[in-house]
Amino acid sequence: MITAERKPLEELIECLKPYRRILLAGCNECVTVCAAGGRKEVGILSSALNMHFMKEGKPLEIKEITLERQCDPEYLEQLAPQMDQVDAVLSMACGCGVQEVARRFKETPVFPALNTKFMGASERPGMWAERCQGCGDCVLGSTGGVCPISRCSKQLLNGPCGGSTLGKCEVNPDIDCAWQLIWDRLKALGKTELYEENLPAKDWRPGRGAGPRKILREDLAS
Amino acid sequence: MENFEPVIVAYCCHYCAYTAADMAGSMRLRYPANVKIIRVPCTGKVDAIHIMKALEKGADGVYVAGCLEGDCHFKNGNTRAARRLAYVKKLLDDIGIGGERVEMFLMSAGMGERFAQTASDFTEKIRTLGPNPVKAALGEAKRAVG
Ligand code: SF4
Numbered sequence: 001m002i003t004a005e006r007k008p009l010e011e012l013i014e015c016l017k018p019y020r021r022i023l024l025a026g027c028n029e030c031v032t033v034c035a036a037g038g039r040k041e042v043g044i045l046s047s048a049l050n051m052h053f054m055k056e057g058k059p060l061e062i063k064e065i066t067l068e069r070q071c072d073p074e075y076l077e078q079l080a081p082q083m084d085q086v087d088a089v090l091s092m093a094c095g096c097g098v099q100e101v102a103r104r105f106k107e108t109p110v111f112p113a114l115n116t117k118f119m120g121a122s123e124r125p126g127m128w129a130e131r132c133q134g135c136g137d138c139v140l141g142s143t144g145g146v147c148p149i150s151r152c153s154k155q156l157l158n159g160p161c162g163g164s165t166l167g168k169c170e171v172n173p174d175i176d177c178a179w180q181l182i183w184d185r186l187k188a189l190g191k192t193e194l195y196e197e198n199l200p201a202k203d204w205r206p207g208r209g210a211g212p213r214k215i216l217r218e219d220l221a222s
Numbered sequence: 223m224e225n226f227e228p229v230i231v232a233y234c235c236h237y238c239a240y241t242a243a244d245m246a247g248s249m250r251l252r253y254p255a256n257v258k259i260i261r262v263p264c265t266g267k268v269d270a271i272h273i274m275k276a277l278e279k280g281a282d283g284v285y286v287a288g289c290l291e292g293d294c295h296f297k298n299g300n301t302r303a304a305r306r307l308a309y310v311k312k313l314l315d316d317i318g319i320g321g322e323r324v325e326m327f328l329m330s331a332g333m334g335e336r337f338a339q340t341a342s343d344f345t346e347k348i349r350t351l352g353p354n355p356v357k358a359a360l361g362e363a364k365r366a367v368g
């Protein structure tokens with residue numbers, strides 16, 4: 001999933017100061033799962049902002065709405081009837097959702113309520129960790145299902161480096177060394193010979209190296 | 223402000239604090255009528271949104287009362303509630319309402335006296351803090367409409 005965290009309230013309060021009628025829009029997908037921008041977080045943030053501005057004697061009018069997805073034009077249409085009744089949108093979606101709101105509703109300012117972080121997975125309740133950088137040419141098949149691009153601090157394709165100590169990365173002892181994890185997993189699979197095969201230098205163009213990317217499926221395209 | 227009677231919402235766990243409130247009643251212990259009890263199956267059920275909405279709607283203080291450490295009927299609902307409470311305190315500090323308006327207390331079902339004492343102490347604490355600043359604004363809004 002795409003993970004995100006709510007921005008500090010101070011920052012949100014500052015950006016809403018010039019406005020009175022706010023549409024607070026959550027998203028029912030990734031940011032709901034990582035407890036950053038789903039219906040419940042919309043409710044909590046709405047209460048917090050409401051209370052702050054009431055206390056300041058400048059009450060806001062906050063409308064709460066949570067879309068199935070903010071990154072799909074179909075769902076965004078649900079915002080359309082609200083748009084002439086609000087001064088600004090505060091979006092609790094990831095950066096993709098915020099941009100789609102901005103693209104669809106050109107005349108209303110939209111602000112991000114979240115800082116979008118990474119593509120990751122839930123390691124345990126309340127904790128999410130980075131798992132993929134969308135490099136566009138996945139090597140997980142050769143690395144025992146552990147991604148060296150997103151999980152090795154140096155993105156080494158043929159690790160580990162000399163800093164790997166007792167399974168931890170030299171950059172920070174809280175980080176598991178990705179190459180230790182790769183080795184352990186290859187051993188468990190009985191496929192240590194894969195470790196002997198050097199991965200070739202990576203072509204970064206399918207990643208971000210050739211500029212912003214698009215996917216086109218001719219069979220589905222209109 | 224002299225006539226200020228705080229409105230307190232207390233989320234009380236069915237297995238301890240709520241029963242302790244009953245006990246306080248049958249022991250004929252007095253505790254302030256300011257405390258409005260909401261029974262929950264476990265304090266682990268109390269979410270940040272419940273506390274925030276209570277304050278937004280004009281409660282002056284909110285507390286969550288759960289089982290003694292290690293005694294949660296559902297193993298660790300009370301420790302989860304304590305963590306959520308810490309989160310809400312921070313939120314309230316950030317928006318200038320003040321985290322001291324919310325608190326967590328632990329007690330067992332047999333602690334009628336503790337229940338009554340906690341209710342009195344918390345009510346007094348909120349009385350000292352004064353009304354929820356949001357309430358003043360809510361009142362003004364109502365006066366403007368009415
Ligand atoms: S190798 Fe590339 S595509 Fe595969 S998980 Fe890692 S970053 Fe993602």
Ligand code: SF4
Pocket residue numbers: 151152153154155156159160161162163164165168169170171176177178179180
């Ligand atoms: S210690 Fe491991 S994870 Fe850290 S940079 Fe070296 S190889 Fe990568």
